[in-house]
Amino acid sequence: MAATPPRVVNVGLDVFAEALRAQGVPVTEVAWRPPAGGDADLARLLVADRAVRERIAAANAETMARLFRARPRWVGVRPAGEVVPALRDGRLLLHAGPPIGYARMCGPHRRAAAWAAVFEGWAPDVDSAVRALQSGEIRLAPAYDHAVACPMAAVVSPSMAVHVARDEASGLAAFSPINEGRGRSLWLGNPDAGALDRLRWFHDELAGTLSAALDRAGGIDLFGLFAQSLQMGDELHARCVATTALLLRGLAGPLLEAGVPGPVAARAVRLLEANSLFSLTVTMAACRVAADAAHGVPWSSVVTGMSRNGVDFALRVGGLGERWSVAPAVPMDEAVYHSGFGVADAAGDIGDSAILEVVGLGGMALAAAPTMAAFVGGSVADQLAVTEEMRTITLAAHPGFTVPALGFAGTPVGIDVRLVVETGIVPVIDTGVVHERDPEAGQIGAGVARAPLEVFRDALVALPGSAAGVQEGPT
Amino acid sequence: MAATPPRVVNVGLDVFAEALRAQGVPVTEVAWRPPAGGDADLARLLVADRAVRERIAAANAETMARLFRARPRWVGVRPAGEVVPALRDGRLLLHAGPPIGYARMCGPHRRAAAWAAVFEGWAPDVDSAVRALQSGEIRLAPAYDHAVACPMAAVVSPSMAVHVARDEASGLAAFSPINEGRGRSLWLGNPDAGALDRLRWFHDELAGTLSAALDRAGGIDLFGLFAQSLQMGDELHARCVATTALLLRGLAGPLLEAGVPGPVAARAVRLLEANSLFSLTVTMAACRVAADAAHGVPWSSVVTGMSRNGVDFALRVGGLGERWSVAPAVPMDEAVYHSGFGVADAAGDIGDSAILEVVGLGGMALAAAPTMAAFVGGSVADQLAVTEEMRTITLAAHPGFTVPALGFAGTPVGIDVRLVVETGIVPVIDTGVVHERDPEAGQIGAGVARAPLEVFRDALVALPGSAAGVQEGPT
Numbered sequence: 001m002a003a004t005p006p007r008v009v010n011v012g013l014d015v016f017a018e019a020l021r022a023q024g025v026p027v028t029e030v031a032w033r034p035p036a037g038g039d040a041d042l043a044r045l046l047v048a049d050r051a052v053r054e055r056i057a058a059a060n061a062e063t064m065a066r067l068f069r070a071r072p073r074w075v076g077v078r079p080a081g082e083v084v085p086a087l088r089d090g091r092l093l094l095h096a097g098p099p100i101g102y103a104r105m106c107g108p109h110r111r112a113a114a115w116a117a118v119f120e121g122w123a124p125d126v127d128s129a130v131r132a133l134q135s136g137e138i139r140l141a142p143a144y145d146h147a148v149a150c151p152m153a154a155v156v157s158p159s160m161a162v163h164v165a166r167d168e169a170s171g172l173a174a175f176s177p178i179n180e181g182r183g184r185s186l187w188l189g190n191p192d193a194g195a196l197d198r199l200r201w202f203h204d205e206l207a208g209t210l211s212a213a214l215d216r217a218g219g220i221d222l223f224g225l226f227a228q229s230l231q232m233g234d235e236l237h238a239r240c241v242a243t244t245a246l247l248l249r250g251l252a253g254p255l256l257e258a259g260v261p262g263p264v265a266a267r268a269v270r271l272l273e274a275n276s277l278f279s280l281t282v283t284m285a286a287c288r289v290a291a292d293a294a295h296g297v298p299w300s301s302v303v304t305g306m307s308r309n310g311v312d313f314a315l316r317v318g319g320l321g322e323r324w325s326v327a328p329a330v331p332m333d334e335a336v337y338h339s340g341f342g343v344a345d346a347a348g349d350i351g352d353s354a355i356l357e358v359v360g361l362g363g364m365a366l367a368a369a370p371t372m373a374a375f376v377g378g379s380v381a382d383q384l385a386v387t388e389e390m391r392t393i394t395l396a397a398h399p400g401f402t403v404p405a406l407g408f409a410g411t412p413v414g415i416d417v418r419l420v421v422e423t424g425i426v427p428v429i430d431t432g433v434v435h436e437r438d439p440e441a442g443q444i445g446a447g448v449a450r451a452p453l454e455v456f457r458d459a460l461v462a463l464p465g466s467a468a469g470v471q472e473g474p475t
Numbered sequence: 476m477a478a479t480p481p482r483v484v485n486v487g488l489d490v491f492a493e494a495l496r497a498q499g500v501p502v503t504e505v506a507w508r509p510p511a512g513g514d515a516d517l518a519r520l521l522v523a524d525r526a527v528r529e530r531i532a533a534a535n536a537e538t539m540a541r542l543f544r545a546r547p548r549w550v551g552v553r554p555a556g557e558v559v560p561a562l563r564d565g566r567l568l569l570h571a572g573p574p575i576g577y578a579r580m581c582g583p584h585r586r587a588a589a590w591a592a593v594f595e596g597w598a599p600d601v602d603s604a605v606r607a608l609q610s611g612e613i614r615l616a617p618a619y620d621h622a623v624a625c626p627m628a629a630v631v632s633p634s635m636a637v638h639v640a641r642d643e644a645s646g647l648a649a650f651s652p653i654n655e656g657r658g659r660s661l662w663l664g665n666p667d668a669g670a671l672d673r674l675r676w677f678h679d680e681l682a683g684t685l686s687a688a689l690d691r692a693g694g695i696d697l698f699g700l701f702a703q704s705l706q707m708g709d710e711l712h713a714r715c716v717a718t719t720a721l722l723l724r725g726l727a728g729p730l731l732e733a734g735v736p737g738p739v740a741a742r743a744v745r746l747l748e749a750n751s752l753f754s755l756t757v758t759m760a761a762c763r764v765a766a767d768a769a770h771g772v773p774w775s776s777v778v779t780g781m782s783r784n785g786v787d788f789a790l791r792v793g794g795l796g797e798r799w800s801v802a803p804a805v806p807m808d809e810a811v812y813h814s815g816f817g818v819a820d821a822a823g824d825i826g827d828s829a830i831l832e833v834v835g836l837g838g839m840a841l842a843a844a845p846t847m848a849a850f851v852g853g854s855v856a857d858q859l860a861v862t863e864e865m866r867t868i869t870l871a872a873h874p875g876f877t878v879p880a881l882g883f884a885g886t887p888v889g890i891d892v893r894l895v896v897e898t899g900i901v902p903v904i905d906t907g908v909v910h911e912r913d914p915e916a917g918q919i920g921a922g923v924a925r926a927p928l929e930v931f932r933d934a935l936v937a938l939p940g941s942a943a944g945v946q947e948g949p950t
Contacts, residue, residue, distance in 0.1 A: 231846055232707040232717050233879065242707050245720040249748050252727045256741035266731035273724050370879030371706055380882070404708065404845030405880070407855070 052299075052464070056319075056418075059299035063318045064396055064414050066297070067359070070290035072165040072174075073219035074247075074282055077207040081158025083175060084146050091122050091132075093157050094143035096150040096352045097309025098326045102133040102140060106310030106347040107436045108153035108189020113140065115191035116157045119199055144307050144314070145322070147292065149176040149284040149352035153310065153434060154187035160199055161207035165222065165285035167293050174288035176281035176352075178202045181274070188442035189347065189434040201267075209260055209268040216254035220247065222286040226361065227400045229279075230411075235369040236283050237353060237362030237430040238446055243279035248272040284352065287359040294318060299464055302395065303358055303415035306427065306451060310350035315455035317417055320462055327454035335433045335447030336374055347436040349449040354429045360398040360413030363428035363448060364390055368403040368411075375430060375447050380405065386428055386448075387412060393419040393427065417463070420456040427451045527774075527939070531794075531893075534774035538793045539871055539889050541772070542834070545765035547640040547649075548694035549722075549757055552682040556633030558650060559621050566597050566607075568632050569618035571625040571827045572784025573801045577608040577615060581785030581822040582911045583628035583664020588615065590666035591632045594674055619782050619789070619799070622767065624651040624759040624827035628785065628909060629662035635674055636682035640697065640760035642768050649763035651756035651827075653677045656749070663917035664822065664909040676742075684735055684743040691729035695722065697761040701836065702875045704754075705886075710844040711758050712828060712837030712905040713921055718754035723747040759827065762834040769793060774939055777870065778833055778890035781902065781926060785825035790930035792892055795937055802929035810908045810922030811849055822911040824924040829904045835873040835888030838903035838923060839865055843878040843886075850905060850922050855880065861903055861923075862887060868894040868902065892938070895931040902926045 080094075081087045087094070093113050095105075102110060114129040117138050123129035132138045143150045150156055154177055162175040177187075180199075184192045214220065225246050232242035248269065255265050272278050295304035300318030307314045307324075314324040329349040337343070356362035366376060367383045376382045384405065390412035391397075397410030415427055429449045435441035555569075556562045562569070568588055570580075577585060589604040592613050598604035607613045618625045625631055629652055637650040652662075655674075659667045689695065700721050707717035723744065730740050747753050770779035775793030782789045782799075789799040804824040812818070831837035841851060842858045851857045859880065865887035866872075872885030890902055904924045910916035 228716075241703075242717065242720070245717070245724050248724050248727065249720050252723065252744040253741055253748050256731075256737045256744060259737065262731045262734065262737065262740075265737075266728055269727040269731060273728050370883075380879070404855070408845075 055299045056301050056463070059297045059319055060302050060395060060414070060416065062297045063294050063300040063302040063304070066170070067290060067294035067414070068399055069169040070167045070223070070293040071169055072167045072222045072286035072289045074163060074214060074222055074286070075166045075219040076164045076214050077161050077178065077210040078164055079158065079203060079207065080148070080156050080160050080162045080175065080177070083162065083164060083173070084148060084156075086141065086146050087156075087158040091117070091120070091138045093117070093138060093140050093155045094146055094148050094150065095140055095155045095309060096143060096152070096350055097307045098312050098314035098324055099142050100140070100309045100311060104311055106153075106350065108347050108434045109155070109310050109350065111189050111191060111439055112153045112155050112186035113138075115186060115196065116155045116160075119196045120157045120159055142307070143352060144305060144316075144324070147172070147174045147288065149174065149281070149288045149355055151176065151179065151281055151284060151353050152187040152351040152432060153189040153347070154180070159203050161202040163282050163285045165282070165289045166219070167289045170289075170293035172289050172292050174285045174292060176285040176288070178206065179275060179278050179281045181277065182443070184440070184442065188432075190438070190440050190442040205264060206268055206271065209255065209264055210251070212258040212260050213251045213255035213268075216258040217250065220250045222282065223290070223400060225250070226283065226286075227402070230365060230368045230401055230403055233369055233371060235362055235365040235372060235430060236279070237356045238375070238432070239369045239372055240279045240283070241276040243283065244272055244276050247279050247282065280353065283361065284355055287355040287361065288352070291355055291358050296321070301417050301460070301463055303417060303427075306354035306358055306429065307352045308349045308354065308449075310348040313349065313452050313455055315417075315451070315459055317459045317463070319464065320459060323462060325455040325458035325462070327452045327458065330450050330452050332433050332445070332447070332449060334450065335431075335445040337433070337445035338443075341435070341441075341444035345435055345437070345441075345444055346433045349429070349431060350434070351431065353431070354451075357427055357429050358415065360401050360411040362430040364394070364413060365401060365403060365411045366428070366430065367405045370405065372430070376428070389425055390428065392423050393425050417456045417459045420453070421460050424453065426453055426456070530774045531776050531938070534772045534794055535777050535870060535889070535891065538769050538772045538775040538777040538779070541645070542765060542769035542889070543874055544644040545642045545698070545768040546644055547642045547697045547761035547764045549638060549689060549697055549761070550641045550694040551639045551689050552636050552653065552685040553639055554633065554678060554682065555623070555631050555635050555637045555650065555652070558637065558639060558648070559623060559631075561616065561621050562631075562633040566592070566595070566613045568592070568613060568615050568630045569621055569623050569625065570615055570630045570784060571618060571627070571825055572782045573787050573789035573799055574617050575615070575784045575786060579786055581628075581825065583822050583909045584630070584785050584825065586664050586666060586914055587628045587630050587661040588613075590661060590671065591630045591635075594671045595632045595634055617782070618827060619780060619791075620797070622647070622649045622763065624649065624756070624763045624830055626651065626654065626756055626759060626828050627662040627826040627907060628664040628822070629655070634678050636677040638757050638760045640757070640764045641694070642764045645764075645768035647764050647767050649760045649767060651760040651763070653681065654750060654753050654756045656752065657918070659915070659917065663907075665913070665915050665917040680739060681743055681746065684730065684739055685726070687733040687735050688726045688730035688743075691733040692725065695725045697757065698765070698875060700725070701758065701761070702877070705840060705843045705876055705878055708844055708846060710837055710840040710847060710905060711754070712831045713850070713907070714844045714847055715754045715758070716751040718758065719747055719751050722754050722757065755828065758836065759830055762830040762836065763827070766830055766833050771796070776892050776935070776938055778892060778902075781829035781833055781904065782827045783824045783829065783924075785823040788824065788927050788930055790892075790926070790934055792934045792938070794939065795934060798937060800930040800933035800937070802927045802933065805925050805927050807908050807920070807922070807924060809925065810906075810920040812908070812920035813918075816910070816916075816919035820910055820912070820916075820919055821908045824904070824906060825909070826906065828906070829926075832902050832904050833890065835876050835886040837905040839869070839888060840876060840878060840886045841903070841905065842880045845880065847905070851903070864900055865903065867898050868900050892931045892934045895928070896935050899928065901928055901931070
């Protein structure tokens, strides 16, 4: 990782600036502005009293320090039921985003859940699976409560193979399923029998193949690898070609030296060759474990989780424990649709992959991926403008995730709910769009999604020191 | 390859512009300026008479069309003696750049030649090899006369393994030795016994391993792959990390499916994993065969070869047959040196790798590699300025080699000797710098080399239609 120190934009909160200066971090002070819209209650929360501001500033500094200490390694690929305790008993499916019942789920989510039940043998066919989901015989729970990150509409069941990312600094681990690629699949909400065959191969062979290589390699340092792929045109969320190629480069030698039989090794290698999105869920597991390492500092106002289920958007904040703020997801009207499709066809914003933006990748690193300029208007200048916009709501430039087009400055990282509420600027999230109703269409577009402002307001009110939160906050 | 049509800058020569417009190619006309320095003789050559200008314009259009039709494939790796007829008999070493005797060779070139003789068993030790080279018992010849491209100080002998790049459009092939990496080696002018062991492994095992994979893959389309790596931060000459990773991605599956034993396959994969410069000589072979396909159109004023031997610089022009223009190489005073080294330690500009710049890569694609900004001043703006400078001496924007930082415009390609002489602007060439005297130091810097203006003046005078060339040119 590069040794570039974080640059910090400090808005009004002088104590935070002092704390950073004491650590030798350059601070750019921005003149205090009243909160957009002149919301008097929120304005009061933002300025709080000096003692509260000091505690928040110190908590945020600790949050960022933990985030930057995290060094997730990809250490294995295991059946989810072996590594996620909640999946060991009974019929439970983990899904992206905040809690939701089958009846409220969007179309792709329902289809993925039903086919996952068939995959597990919990139902003989999709119709039976739907009934078991409707009756509650098969339960649903947010993956985010179990250190699992689900891409798009994917659900995770016990027999699905998940990447294991372990953070050496914190000792934590997080998980995300092997990416299914661009064909018929759970994650794109258009599963079929072939998708289940693929999941079986993941479980029966590929997980062991990859684990053998990772064992031999002693794991792969992911943030170091991500820092390289940011120099190679990836923002790692929608464009993953370099990251996947670097993972393949890192795996191929150990795979062969581990004595995996040629045809078995060849099938693994061919998957990484053919599916440039392979790295996405490895990245999600890595970002999730880093965010978990940063999470849990009392008084922290830094975002440590963003997650969507196609209907609702959920926000986790460092100082608010396991309380997630939930609000309706915003429509996918900024996306670029494939010919013949539009926002009326689209399922709502979905997936746990927004954990990348929490850690300074994806939308925060758009400037690294000029091939994705169309996501935000079409030009490299548009991408730089988005990056500058994100700087106004983040606390640091990432010391390791640097971007050539930014003169090798770090990506914006450390979304502060106070800055979001003050400015009214919400995080951008790179995302795909899947069809709401058509069971075969799958992905119909891609682009930038916006987080809803409401969740940031909700979290701000809940923070200790705020009118609502001071009584219940830590003291 | 992208379908972006070439953009053409037309300087004064209206017939060329008309010919291009007739083909639907956008033409930007630039006001005619008198040749820099007001050299009256050269000015006369540049304007020539209308009939000559028309013939040159048509020849250049054909040259560019041939260049853009070339689709080199990497089809195998073979002992040089099997594919280069001149190496089949007697003791001959092929070297970079124009003809040169052992006595005039720069230090790294002499060391490489002597160790190559030991490698072949033509001498029992380096001292004996030196005597055999001095006496002419071991002969030296320019690699460029045999469709071979030698990187830096490397020489090619019969038992060295060379990449084979074949152009389907023209049926031509060209060759370049497997890159030896950053350690002690012939190409960096600091060979030792370990370097010869590596060459033996290349010959005895690696060549067959790679060939088996390439056979299985049906070859690898190189220009399509290069177009991708230009989107991934490579300019392919000094930064090759993406290109090498993409080659590894393309080889790994076929390698395993070809039934190569695991440990043998692992050694090949580990080389590509560890040596990010692996792709350089594959690229050189590809560019050489493309340049050869474009070469040989009578009346063409387009550069089809640039080549240096550490002492002299040689230029090949499309319409001048096998006549190369030769002049002293320029000092390496624009390079960035490793700590403790400077231009006084440097061997002169050396290697056949400038064939990349002929084809629109390397220095012509610097803007694709922001990590190399230090080569030309330090900023991305400096890189864009170099690209714009190169546009003034080239005939087209490459239709397939596009660059994100240029708004996906193609790289400058098709160096016209008339434009070089007129403007006094010479091509930039990305290059490494090796130590002249120290037999162990190897690479001591890297940066941009400039072609000497003299070779372009020499070629211009020799062109048919010029004062010197009209009598002997084709009619």
